[in-house]
Amino acid sequence: MTDRQERAPCSICGELPERLVANTGRDERFPDAVYRLRHFDLDSDFDLARCPECDAWFEWEDERAFTGSGNNDEARLRRLAPETAAALRKLVDNKFEPGEEARLLAIASAGVLDSVARAVRRRISR
Numbered sequence: 001m002t003d004r005q006e007r008a009p010c011s012i013c014g015e016l017p018e019r020l021v022a023n024t025g026r027d028e029r030f031p032d033a034v035y036r037l038r039h040f041d042l043d044s045d046f047d048l049a050r051c052p053e054c055d056a057w058f059e060w061e062d063e064r065a066f067t068g069s070g071n072n073d074e075a076r077l078r079r080l081a082p083e084t085a086a087a088l089r090k091l092v093d094n095k096f097e098p099g100e101e102a103r104l105l106a107i108a109s110a111g112v113l114d115s116v117a118r119a120v121r122r123r124i125s126r
């Protein structure tokens with residue numbers, strides 16, 4: 001901890017690590033902060049979420065175990081890289097220059113799951 005730029009940690013997502021897994025099949029829950037993120041409702045199995053305070057972006061994935069009792073079902077949350085988040089932010093908020101869309105989509109798609117990238121494409125082409 002030396003001369004890095006001082007920035008107050010986000011009061012919502014500041015405590016969240018880069019990756020989180022919850023064993024939802026065994027009633028494990030994410031920390032409460034996760035439920036304060038704004039979800040996009042892209043799909044029931046995957047989603048994007050953004051922090052209402054600092055606008056960090058997260059990818060959410062629900063993975064059902066298709067064998068056995070479902071006890072191994074997992075939900076995963078991953079903090080997206082800043083460049084991925086920046087591209088998604090512009091696309092979703094419709095704040096990009098004409099002709100910039102393909103480049104932003106390529107950046108965003110490289111940083112998220114294929115299923116998420118397809119859902120984002122569908123959403124912004126509406």
Ligand SMILES: [Zn+2]
Pocket residue numbers: 010011012013014051052053054055056
């Ligand atoms: Zn935050």
